[in-house]
Structure formats: structure tokens, C-alpha cells
Amino acid sequence: MSKKLKQILTYILPFAAAVLSAVLYFAIPESGKQKQMKSPYYMCFLLAAVILLAVCIISGIFAKEFGKKFKTRLPFYAGLFLFLAVLNTLVSKTRLLPVLYFPSLDRVTGLLWEQKLFLLKNLLFSLGLLAQGFVFGLITGFFTGLALGYNRHVGYWLNPVTKFLGPVPTTAWIPLALSVFPTTHGANVFLIAFAVWFPVTLMTASGIQSVNKVFFEVSETLGAKTFFKVFRVAVPASLPQIFLGLFYGIVSSFATLMAVEMNGNSQGIGWYINWQKSVMMYDGVYAGLIIIAVLCSFILTLLFKVRDKIMVWQKGVIRW
Template sequence: MKKLNAWLPVLSAILAILVDYGVGNIDKHTPAKHPYFMYLLVVLLGAFTIIALLSYFNPKVKEWIEDRSLFIAATILFLNVINIVTKKLGLLPVIFFPTLDKILSIIIEDRDFLALCLGSSGKLLFTGYFFGAIAGFATGIAVGFSNSANYWISPLIRILGPIPATAWIPLVLISFPTTFTASAFLIALSVWFPTTVMTSSGIFNVRNAYFEVSSTLGAGKYYQIFMVGVPAAMPHMFIGLFNGTCASFITLMTAEMLGVKNGIGWYINWQKEMMAYANVYAGLIIIAVTFSILITLLFKVRDNVLVWQKGVIKW
């Protein structure tokens, strides 16, 4: 039975191809230049046929496909259902639910402009994220190691931190010279709070015995901070970075929809106003794929840095 599991995506792709080719289309939708969904199905059919064949010879490929085959087959089946409901039967409002061919055509034919928007979003995101993470680490380390800093800064963190970064938009837009710097500040603010809290919490949870032993061996204050306290707190720090990453995505989309003149969030808002929902869905797909890749990379970095905790947090 497990050997047959490897072929489930292939069977699902064949079914989708037969439906797309054999069932007639309604004339409500504006047809795309090319049958991109059919092209996608053919590519998936070829790819998973090769994987299924390799599973007979490679144990790792066999394990991989057998674990994921049911989900992949269900995903292809879900796309098949969407294709039937929209392109074949037209059961949903045409203006809000375009065909998969149309959505894929936007991704492929407008790829240059979408790449430009994605690049603008990336520049804004990484600028804000970098400064927010640096500020979060610095604040968290100061609060964790300094009683006076903890006394003065902790109340501000408790009061200002829980306020959503997007709530500061009215003040930020009049306080910064450009929408880019204003949006970067909002993203930095959204990253700063969770990074600060988790960094300071990690330092507070470090065993005093570590500092006592290092002091006995002659370690100075800065050595204890950066060579004992910070490494021991790094698991908490990465959790803060993860929470900050998720918060930065939300802030990025909100900031672009409200003020920035370029970016993938701005693109989605613009296309929504133009009632071009195929473009909206294309933008959402790009966002989903890009953000998922970024979080995956963050966890890869975490696993490489915290080797002793590799696999503790799954993604």
C-alpha cells in the first residue's frame, strides 16, 4: 500500500489534466493567453512521476514522498476543484474569483513588475528588521544585565511594547520626512518589542553558576555578558526574532497599503481598487511563498547556530 502512496500525486495530476482538457469552459471569464494551469499540471505530473520512480531505488526519496504524497495529492485535487468551480462551471462571482489560468498568467507575464515590487518590499523589510533587531538585542542585554536599565526601561517596555506598531501610523507619518523611513521605523518597532522581551528573559534565566564560575576563572564584565550570558540566552533570542519576523510581515503589509508608493502590499491594494482580483491573488501567492521562505531561512540559521537545539522547534 505504501508503494502506491508514492503515485497518489501522479494520479491526482492525471485526473486534473483530464478534467481541464475534457470539460468545456464557460464564456464568463476572459481567457488567458495560454493554458498556464495545464502547463503547471504537466510539470507536476512529470516531476512526481520521476520522484515516484526514484522512490523504488532511493530510500530517502521513498520516505520523503510517502510522508507527503497524501497532502500533495489533496492539494492538486483542491486546485482541480477550484478550476471546476471557476473555469468550468462559473459558480462563483467572476470578478472576485478569476480562473487559475488568469492568476498564473499574472505571475508569469507581469513577473518583472512583480519582482520590482517584491524588491521594494524586501528593501523596506530588511531595513526595518535590521535596526529593530539590533535595538532589541541592545535593549534586552541592557535590561538583563543592568539593574538601573531594568528599573528605567522595563516600565516603558510594558507600556509601549504591547501597543501594535500600526497604531503609531498617524504620528509616524508626520514625524518622518519620507514614507519609507516612517514605514521602516514601524517595522523596526514591531521587531524591537519581542526581541527585547525574549532577550532580557533569556538573560534572566541564565544560571548564576555560569557567571560565578567565569568570574572565578578571571572573566571580566564584558566577557561575562558576551561570552556567557548572550550565548546562554540565544534560544530565547531566536524566539524573539521569530515573533518579530511575523510581526514585521504584518506591519510591512499595513504600511505599504497606507503610504508607501511601491511594494507588494501597495500592489495588492492598488489592484484591489482596480477590481483586478487575479492580480490580488497573484500578489498573495507571492507573499505567502516569500514569507514562508524567509521564516524557513531563519530556522535554518537557528539550527546552525544552536546545534544542540536542532529540531527542538519545528517549522
């Protein structure tokens, strides 16, 4: 196969997969067990995805770097369209899967559209709660790890405490947090902060301790004070480990967010998922899970961009 033909097939494949999904949607009759929606929401979603895909491909013609990166993702998008086609056929056109637990893609995408404002309100609440907890956990974790890694006297007293408290699952602290804090919101912020605090502390301390002692000796010879040695030598050298702790903290914070929003909250994506499950509306459960997955992926991608911008000096040295 020639290189040119291979490139053409790469661009055609996602659209062919989308067309196949549409053909299966209209050609195969419904099983009759799924609740019928007012509009073909899944087809509307598929059409919007195809239009967005075409816009990105056209944009790649003018923005060469973006086009080169986007081209490598086209086979993945083709596979995603094929997966959705097979999934929709199984849940809507056959009787193989129980309807209660496996709603059609029309129902899931329809719920996302019909309840978009309500879902947005819950998403904003979850984002506010997540941001507060993450900031508190990041700040305390960074300075705790800095003290543990740089000062052996502090480490003598704090290391046992960190090793004792850190491995305990965050959800195990829910009853105690609800008893100690005057409001549920305060308890939830603390629990999310705790989920972020331990990985950030652990990786920051590990990064500080792994810095070559020669760097400190050279800086001290040149007249550097403690503040300079900590924030201009130790911290920059340990940034890879610090960011690794941030990634772990983000994942832990999302898991904790889902758990704490099911305890005494009346809004939030975690509360929404729990509410939909309690009323046996699993299309809402899947819609909430999709929102959480997209949000977590977006934040992680943004954090990767920030890390690459800050640590541009390591480009080509370390493969991410």
C-alpha cells in the same frame, strides 16, 4: 497492505492527483463567466510542478537523506493538487462563486507569468524595505533585551517604557511616523523596525533572565569579566528564546510591510495588492498574496536552517 505497496502508492498519489486535476480541467466545460486566457496557464503550471516533483523524486534516489525527507511530503503535495483541482472546478466550471472575487486559476497563474518582471521589481523593492527595517529592529531589540535582562538598573527605567510602547499595534503609529519622518520611506523603515523590536526585546530579556545563575557564578569564579559573562554565557544560553523572538518579528514585519506599503508608496507588493483591489482585479490580489506567502515561508525556512546550524548542540535535546 504490504509496506512495499504502501511506498509505491505514496509515490504515485501526487501524480494521480495531478492527472485528475488535468482531466477535470479538460473534461468539464467552462461556465462561460470567467475571462478566457490566451493559453492554459494553469495546465502549464501543473505540468511544471509535476516535472519538478519527478526531478526531486529521482534526486532522492541518489541523495538518500533528501529522498527520505521529501517522501514524507508527497501526501501533502497530493492533497494540494486535489485542492487546486476542486478549487478550479468551482471557480471555472460552475456558477456557485462570484467571478469578481474568485478568478480562475488560469487568470491568477497567467497574471503571475505575464507580469513577472513588474512583480519582480515590486518584490525587490519590498525586500529592500523589509531588510532595512528588520536589521534595525533586530539590532535595537537585541541590545535592548540584553540590557533589560542583564542589568536590573536599566530594567527599572526601560521596563515600563517597553511595556507601554510594545503592545501598541504597529499600524497605530503610522500617522505619527509619517508626521515625524521627512520621507515616507524613512517612516516605513521605522514602522517595520518597531514591529521587529518588541518581540525580539521581550524574548531576549526573557531568555537572559531565565539563565541559571550558577553559570554566572561559575564563570565569575574562573575570572570572567562582564563582557564574557554576557556574550559567552548569557547569550548562548538564551538563544532558543532569541530565535523565538526572531520568528515573531519576521511575521510581524511582513504584516507591517503590507500595511505601510499602502501609505504613500508607488511600488512594492503591498502597494500592488492595494492597487489591484482598487481597480477590482482580484486575480492580481491573489497573485500578490501568493508571492508574499511564498516569500515569508522561504525566509522562515531559511531562519530555521540558520538556527539549527547555530544551535546544533541542542539537537536531540529540544524538539523543534
